[in-house]
Amino acid sequence: MTRTLTLTVTVGLDGSRESRAAAEWAAREAQLFGLPLKLVHVWEPVPEPMAQAPLLGAETQQHWSERSEMGVPPAEGWGRIPRDAAEGIRLRHPGLDVMTEQLSGRPAEALADVAQEAELLVLGSRGLSGIGGFMVGSVGLAVVAHAERPVVLVRADQQAADEHESDPAGIPSAATPFRPVVLGLDIESPDEELIGFAFAAASRRGTSLRVVHGWNPPPYYAYGLSADLELRGELARRETTALTEVMRPWRKKFPDVEVTEESLYGTPGSHLVDASREASLVVVGRRIRRSPFGAHIGPVTHTVLHHATAPVAVVPHG
Structure with missing residues (x-):
């Protein structure tokens, strides 16, 4: 659009x-x-x-x-x-x-x-x-x-201070810098609108962007993965490299935004909920489906909406 x-x-x-x-x-x-x-x-x-x-x-x-x-x-x-x-x-x-x-x-x-x-x-x-x-x-x-x-x-119960880091006394304060913006990203189909929204939100706040990518192995790997640490390590390195490549042009486009990349084994929604506890904003995506039947937001976004402790931005994309 x-x-x-x-x-x-x-x-x-x-x-x-x-x-x-x-x-x-x-x-x-x-x-x-x-x-x-x-x-x-x-x-x-x-x-x-x-x-x-x-x-x-x-x-x-x-x-x-x-x-x-x-x-x-x-x-x-x-x-x-x-x-x-x-x-x-x-x-x-x-x-x-x-x-x-x-x-x-x-x-x-x-x-x-x-x-x-x-x-x-x-x-x-x-x-x-x-x-x-x-x-x-x-x-x-x-x-x-x-x-x-x-x-x-x-x-x-959201307060302005909740979006900021704690002061020397350990109390969140609107006078301290913003907490990071957290972006939940699927590197299989990274969308420019979603990524751009998260970077722009971090830039406006003068804070960092924490990119969280959760991954699980293909079904044919899953059975022996827990026992085969070498295989699990290889898959983890592959996912980390792919995430770095997706983020590379965006780092250049937003040089003022410090970026932390996390490629984590396990359920993406759970990792994002955990990250929300130290976030000023959590950004997730929703694929646009123009069906008149039902509400389709995807399992990861659904989990984040119901369990995140920071404000959640849902960005629709093609």
Whole structure:
């Protein structure tokens, strides 16, 4: 898809805690891009619980159910959500151009549509208490699966300091450098949009890029691999060399970005989840499939979305 105009960093907003965290992350990202921020609120005239639950917190659902019972027109109150959020963001991020848009329709479809005119779309997701990671609902998964622009998932408890290294006292601080950007890469089919997005994200943050490639041997090697250390070493060297070759032109294109390459034996998703604990952003890909049936995001991206502890950017590619 050819793009001639980039408009905004766009965030889906519904008034919930997770969407407010997403809006704050999107505001910081818009400042890094030097782009306006657009807050988009989608009101569904006839709510469908399965579609609405992932985007609405319990308190928000109860509040608007009570207003409906009292005869208050939903759109009248819903309009305050993006306006109030915009006022707060303008105060916390002076100089940032903030705009709002109110839409009516199915949230997943509307958000996938507005993503087409954005540099990236940001959505909020609830954190999983105690074990880390995301709780990605049906709306979030549908948007990630069908949007043809990058989509970033941000947890409800995400703070600006979480993206930065610890200070001398061992506490993450927004005054310290950004943590690395982590890129999950399949070297069998490396995509330029995915790699370019990760390098650009690291460059904007003035931080390093950690490229993680997980590999498993072909089936005919697998049976004896654990016993044959020489064979395993040879396969590991082959994968490492291939990763270095893929990264070579990108190092030249982004000389300001320090790159660390890791070719690791085992499940790629697990390695990326581990790497997310020390990352400011995790970048993974999704192959575009224009099928109207189901949400296809791939097993590695699915694992990362549900278990990573840093914001996750999903970059669609051909």
